Amino acid sequence: xxxxxxxxxxxxxxxxxxxxxxxxxxxxxxxxxxxxxxxxxxxxxxxxxxxxxxxxxxxxxxxxxxxxxxxxxxxxxxxxxxxxxxxxxxxxxxxxxxxxxxxxxxxxxxxxxxxxxxxxxxxxxxxxxxxxxxxxxxxxxxxxxxxxxxxxxxxxxxxxx
Amino acid sequence: xxxxxxxxxxxxxxxxxxxxxxxxxxxxxxxxxxxxxxxxxxxxxxxxxxxxxxxxxxxxxxxxxxxxxxxxxxxxxxxxxxxxxxxxxxxxxxxxxxxxxxxxxxxxxxxxxxxxxxxxxxxxxxxxxxxxxxxxxxxxxxxxxxxxxxxxxxxxxxxxxxxxxxxxxxxxxxxxxxxxxxxxxxxxxxxxxxxxxxxxxxxxxxxxxxxxxxxxxxxxxxxxxxxxxxxxxxxxxxxxxxxxxxxxxxxxxxxxxxxxxxxxxxxxxxxxxxxxxxxxxxxxxxxxxxxxxxxxxxxxxxxxxxxxxxxxxxxxxxxxxxxxxxxxxxxxxxxxxxxxxxxxxxxxxxxxxxxxxxxxxxxxxxxxxxxxxxxxxxxxxxxxxxxxxxxxxxxxxxxxxxxxxxxxxxxxxxxxxxxxxxxxxxxxxxxxxxxxxxxxxxxxxxxxxxxxxxxxxxxxxxxxxxxxxxxxxxxxxxxxxxxxxxxxxxxxxxxxxxxxxxxxxxxxxxxxxxxxxxxxxxxxxxxxxxxxxxxxxxxxxxxxxxxxxxxxxxxxxxxxxxxxxxxxxxxxxxxxxxxxxxxxxxxxxxxxxxxxxxxxxxxxxxxxxxxxxxxxxxxxxxxxxxxxxxxxxxxxxxxxxxxxxxxxxxxxxxxxxxxxxxxxxxxxxxxxxxxxxxxxxxxxxxxxxxxxxxxxxxxxxxxxxxxxxxxxxxxxxxxxxxxxxxxxxxxxxxxxxxxxx
Numbered sequence: 001x002x003x004x005x006x007x008x009x010x011x012x013x014x015x016x017x018x019x020x021x022x023x024x025x026x027x028x029x030x031x032x033x034x035x036x037x038x039x040x041x042x043x044x045x046x047x048x049x050x051x052x053x054x055x056x057x058x059x060x061x062x063x064x065x066x067x068x069x070x071x072x073x074x075x076x077x078x079x080x081x082x083x084x085x086x087x088x089x090x091x092x093x094x095x096x097x098x099x100x101x102x103x104x105x106x107x108x109x110x111x112x113x114x115x116x117x118x119x120x121x122x123x124x125x126x127x128x129x130x131x132x133x134x135x136x137x138x139x140x141x142x143x144x145x146x147x148x149x150x151x152x153x154x155x156x157x158x159x160x161x
Numbered sequence: 162x163x164x165x166x167x168x169x170x171x172x173x174x175x176x177x178x179x180x181x182x183x184x185x186x187x188x189x190x191x192x193x194x195x196x197x198x199x200x201x202x203x204x205x206x207x208x209x210x211x212x213x214x215x216x217x218x219x220x221x222x223x224x225x226x227x228x229x230x231x232x233x234x235x236x237x238x239x240x241x242x243x244x245x246x247x248x249x250x251x252x253x254x255x256x257x258x259x260x261x262x263x264x265x266x267x268x269x270x271x272x273x274x275x276x277x278x279x280x281x282x283x284x285x286x287x288x289x290x291x292x293x294x295x296x297x298x299x300x301x302x303x304x305x306x307x308x309x310x311x312x313x314x315x316x317x318x319x320x321x322x323x324x325x326x327x328x329x330x331x332x333x334x335x336x337x338x339x340x341x342x343x344x345x346x347x348x349x350x351x352x353x354x355x356x357x358x359x360x361x362x363x364x365x366x367x368x369x370x371x372x373x374x375x376x377x378x379x380x381x382x383x384x385x386x387x388x389x390x391x392x393x394x395x396x397x398x399x400x401x402x403x404x405x406x407x408x409x410x411x412x413x414x415x416x417x418x419x420x421x422x423x424x425x426x427x428x429x430x431x432x433x434x435x436x437x438x439x440x441x442x443x444x445x446x447x448x449x450x451x452x453x454x455x456x457x458x459x460x461x462x463x464x465x466x467x468x469x470x471x472x473x474x475x476x477x478x479x480x481x482x483x484x485x486x487x488x489x490x491x492x493x494x495x496x497x498x499x500x501x502x503x504x505x506x507x508x509x510x511x512x513x514x515x516x517x518x519x520x521x522x523x524x525x526x527x528x529x530x531x532x533x534x535x536x537x538x539x540x541x542x543x544x545x546x547x548x549x550x551x552x553x554x555x556x557x558x559x560x561x562x563x564x565x566x567x568x569x570x571x572x573x574x575x576x577x578x579x580x581x582x583x584x585x586x587x588x589x590x591x592x593x594x595x596x597x598x599x600x601x602x603x604x605x606x607x608x609x610x611x612x613x614x615x616x617x618x619x620x621x622x623x624x625x626x627x628x629x630x631x632x633x634x635x636x637x638x639x640x641x642x643x644x645x646x647x648x649x650x651x652x653x654x655x656x657x658x659x660x661x662x663x664x665x666x667x668x669x670x671x672x673x674x675x676x677x678x679x680x681x682x683x684x685x686x687x688x689x690x691x692x693x694x695x696x697x698x699x700x701x702x703x704x705x706x707x708x709x710x711x712x713x714x715x716x717x718x719x720x721x722x723x724x725x726x727x728x729x730x731x732x733x734x735x736x737x738x739x740x741x742x743x744x745x746x747x748x749x750x751x752x753x754x755x756x757x758x759x760x761x762x763x764x765x766x767x768x769x770x771x772x773x774x775x776x777x778x779x780x781x782x783x784x785x786x787x788x789x790x791x792x793x794x795x796x797x798x799x800x801x802x803x804x805x806x807x808x809x810x811x812x813x814x815x816x817x818x819x820x821x822x823x824x825x826x827x828x829x830x831x832x833x834x835x836x837x838x839x840x841x842x843x844x845x846x847x848x849x850x851x852x853x854x855x856x857x858x859x860x861x862x863x864x865x866x867x868x869x870x871x872x873x874x875x876x877x878x879x880x881x882x883x884x885x886x887x888x889x890x891x892x893x894x895x896x897x898x899x900x901x902x
Contacts, residue, residue, distance in 0.1 A: 002754040002764070004747065017754035023747045025740075068740040093743055094771065095750045099344075 001099060004073065005125070006092035008059050012125045013089070013114065014096060019130055021045075021074040021084055023092065026066065038137055045074060045084060052086040053137050059113070064088045075130065085138060098125065176508055180500045187496050191489035198482030205475045212268035213468045216275075219263045220464060224457045226256040227286070231450055234293060238300055238438060246297060253290055260286065272467070278460040285453040292446050299438045306437050309430035310368055316422045321361050324415050328354045331408040342400040349393045350405075353412075356386035364423070371430065383420075390416070520544045523552070573602045581609060587895040589613050589620075620896045627890035634883035641879055645872040652865040659858040666851035673848050676841035683834050690827040697820040704813045711806040715799055722795045725788050732784050739777035746771035 003014035004023070022045070029041025029052055038058050039051045052072060056064040064070050071092040076084040098118050113133050114126035171179070230252035237245035260283055269275055299306040304314065331350050363379035366372060393401075394409050401409070434440045573596075580593050591613075596606035749767035753760030 002750060004751065017751045020751050023744055023751070025744060068736070071744065092747070093775070095747065095768070 001097070003096050003098050003125075003127070004092065005094045005096050006071075006073070006089035008055055008090065012123060013128050014098060014118070014125050015073060015075070015128045015130070017095065019075050021076040024072050024074065024086075025068075026064070026070040026072055026088060040088075043072075043086070048084060050074060050084045050086050051138075052088060054088045056088065056090065058136070064090055069093050083138075085134075087133070087137075096120070096125070098127070173508055173512060177504075180504055183500060184493075184497060187489075187493045191486065191493060194489060195482065195486050198478065198485060202475060202478050202482065205471060205478060208268070209468055209471050209475070212266060213464060213471065216263055216266050216268060217461060217464045217468065219259050219266075220457060220461045223256055223259045223263070223282070224454065224461070226252050226259060227289075227450070227453055227457070230256065230289075230293075231446075234296060238296065238442075241300065249293065253286065253293065256286055257283075274463055275460060278456055278463065281456050282453065282460065285449060285456065288449055289446070289453065292441060292449065296438055296441060296446075299441075307368070307430075307435070308437060309426050309435060312422075312426050312429055313364070313368055317364065317419065317426060320415055320419045320422065321357070324357055324412060324419070325354065327408045327411055327415070328357065331405045342397060346393065346397050346400050346405070349389050349397070353386055353389050353393070356382050356389065360386060364426075368426075368430065371435070376427065387416070516545065520548050524548050570602065573606070577602075577606050577609060580613070584613050584616070588897040589617050590897050590899050617898050620893055621898060623889065624893040627886055627893055631883065631886035631890055634879060634886050638876065638879040638883055641872060641876045645869065645876055648865060648869040648872055652862065652869050655858060655862040655865050659855065659862055662851060662855045662858050666848060666855050669844060669848035669851050673841060673844040676837065676844050680834070680837040680841055683830055683837055687827060687830045687834065690823055690830060694820060694823050694827060697816055697823065701813060701816045701820065704809055704816060708806055708809045708813065711802050711809060715802045715806065718795050718799045718802065722792060722799070725792045725795065729785070729788050729792075732781050732788060735777065736781045736785075739774045739781060742774035743771055743778070746774060 002017040004017055004020055005012065005014050007013065024045075027043070029043065032039045032041050038053050040054050040057065041052050043050055043052060054064050056062055067090070069091045070088065072086045072088050073092065074084050074086045098120075113129055113136070115129035115132070116127040118125040118127065230249050233245045233249035233252060236242065237249060260279065263269065264276075264279055269279070304311045328350055332347060332354075360379050360382040363375045363382060366375035367379065390409070390412060398406075429435065433444070576595070577593065580591050583589070583591055593606045593610040596603040746767045749770070750764055753764035753767055756763065
């Protein structure tokens with residue numbers, strides 16, 4: 001099955017391609033007013049307000065670097081939850097087929113957000129656990145919707161870091 | 162015509178001289194023969210000591226040097242100690258020098274056998290020197306020393322690297338077909354890579370340690386590689402992509418090539434020449450050294466044989482000399498005995514007869530013939546003794562008679578002599594008396610008395626004239642002394658003046674010469690200054706052109722910088738496009754994945770687009786780096802050119818200033834030139850005048866010298882005259898004269 005690859009620091013992650021609604025460039029977002037939440041902002045995608053979360057902020061406690069390869073993955077349909085949400089990840093430039101890799105269910109992942117570890121070419125790839133991520137990001141305790149000015153579709157296509 | 166000598170006609174002296182001459186001839190023959198033999202022995206000894214022995218010693222030293230050279234080289238090969246290397250080279254140089262010394266010995270000129278051996282030795286030393294250089298080179302390079310290693314570096318490593326690269330490319334290729342089969346294919350390729358790496362590892366192990374087990378192990382890994390390769394191309398041919406198929410084809414070719422090369426490498430590494438230095442030492446250098454030692458030993462044997470032969474000849478010559486001298490002495494003894502017999506028979510007997518005859522002749526002269534009867538008794542010598550006694554008595558009587566007559570004559574002579582002595586002492590006042598006879602002595606006494614009377618008158622006249630001459634001479638001498646002193650003072654003054662004039666003249670000449678040099682130097686300085694100013698003008702023009710060229714380069718660099726900025730903008734744009742393309746391909750792949758089987762083709766397109774975008778990003782990153790480097794270089798160039806332009810401007814100003822100063826110097830030098838000429842002419846005229854004065858003073862000095870010499874001569878003559886007058890006066894004064902009346 002085809003997976004989208006990205007990195008958080010030096011850890012290689014993968015997300016099933018079927019779970020991704022779209023990949024869009026990293027745009028400047030208005031800061032969120034929700035201090036208790038991981039949400040850093042929102043954007044409008046196909047007339048829908050989408051909350052955006054910085055995975056670097058969550059896992060490494062730092063902002064994602066402002067580079068061309070830093071992108072926003074809009075996740076939705078295949079995750080089993082209604083509604084879209086976005087995560088900001090670094091070095092999101094490739095796809096991989098994990099079917100021919102070695103699957104290691106027993107090994108424990110280094111991150112609390114990954115469930116399965118794959119090995120390929122002497123490198124490990126951690127499969128992001130979308131259910132756990134959704135629960136972490138969009139649970140009632142932490143989720144909220146921002147009311148600040150949001151970027152438009154035109155901004156999404158033109159803007160660059 | 163044959164000359165016949167009658168022995169009886171020879172005198173005793175001639176006969177004795179003849180006898181001694183014969184003995185001397187015999188002694189001379191013996192001496193010459195002995196000296197000749199001794200000289201021969203000396204020459205032979207000298208040949209042995211001065212020629213053969215040094216040659217032998219040099220040959221021994223040569224043998225030692227060669228041995229030490231090889232020993233030093235061995236130590237160097239073991240220890241890599243540079244001192245041992247230098248020692249080995251020095252030993253060979255010393256060996257060559259020894260060889261040259263042996264060749265230069267005079268004995269070697271005609272010693273053909275030794276010359277041939279020396280030629281062989283020189284040739285072998287030359288070969289050894291070449292081997293020595295080769296060994297030093299091999300020691301410094303491990304690759305050169307191990308041909309198989311060199312061969313592996315040139316022929317095995319490139320092929321192996323290409324195989325590994327090919328395998329990596331096969332692994333990176335996109336997957337096609339069944340996912341499980343694709344994974345198996347990748348597994349096999351991984352296995353191939355592992356086998357090949359192990360194969361190469363064992364090859365290196367074999368090269369490093371020459372361990373046969375490593376070679377066997379390599380064979381196993383290579384076999385595994387071949388089996389996996391066969392499995393890949395036979396069982397999974399349908400699951401291979403295009404890159405992998407091409408890779409397998411290439412692998413087959415490369416593996417064949419590798420196997421061929423490995424066979425060559427193994428044959429090289431297992432042969433006798435697997436290590437070049439060991440091979441050279443064992444198969445080339447040691448046999449060469451053995452030959453060399455044998456040749457030197459043969460040379461030494463030849464020289465020893467020559468010495469032995471010469472020693473034998475020397476002993477033979479000594480023996481021959483001893484025999485010849487003994488023979489000569491025997492002959493001389495016989496000849497001396499013969500001569501003694503001849504001396505007795507031919508010399509003593511006639512001499513005795515002659516003595517007896519002489520005695521009889523003398524006896525007949527004696528006044529008393531009665532004594533002759535006694536002569537017949539005794540030998541010839543007794544007869545001669547008796548005869549001589551008789552003759553002695555007769556002579557004694559005759560002498561006594563003569564003595565009495567002489568005493569009378571002596572008394573008369575004493576009287577005359579007394580008077581003559583008194584006259585000689587100046588006393589001419591005596592007269593001789595008592596000689597009234599008619600003998601010769603009486604005539605003599607009377608004549609002397611008359612002569613003394615005449616002398617009395619003459620001396621009186623001389624006394625008067627002497628006083629007058631002495632007075633005049635004293636006056637002339639005083640005058641001449643005064644003149645001489647004056648002339649001497651004049652000559653001294655003239656000498657002093659002349660020395661001063663000579664000094665002035667020499668100084669003038671030096672000054673004139675110096676002024677000529679100064680004049681010439683000033684001309685050269687003017688010429689040099691002229692050419693210097695021209696060169697400075699040219700340099701100034703060049704500097705100006707350089708400044709304009711520098712400004713032009715600076716402008717062009719600025720343009721280049723602008724262009725680089727433009728390129729940078731273009732690169733940024735390309736980068737953005739690549740990023741957008743990558744994003745597009747990702748979304749396309751996601752959509753294709755969602756479409757399932759229907760999106761398979763679209764997925765491939767998305768992958769290709771993503772790859773192109775990635776390559777574009779990498780290339781643009783490289784371009785960006787290059788542009789940045791170029792911009793840095795251009796910025797540094799602009800700064801450097803600015804600085805250079807400033808320095809060139811400063812140089813132009815300095816050159817202008819120097820040119821102006823040089824112009825002033827040239828004008829001053831030109832203005833000085835006529836002054837120098839004028840001074841030089843004046844100095845030359847002054848030198849000429851000084852020389853004329855010097856010549857005049859020299860003539861004056863000569864004249865004064867001549868005058869002084871003349872006066873000195875006159876003084877001497879006057880002194881002589883005065884001495885003569887005084888002597889005459891004194892001589893005359895001591896005469897005691899008879900009374901004038």
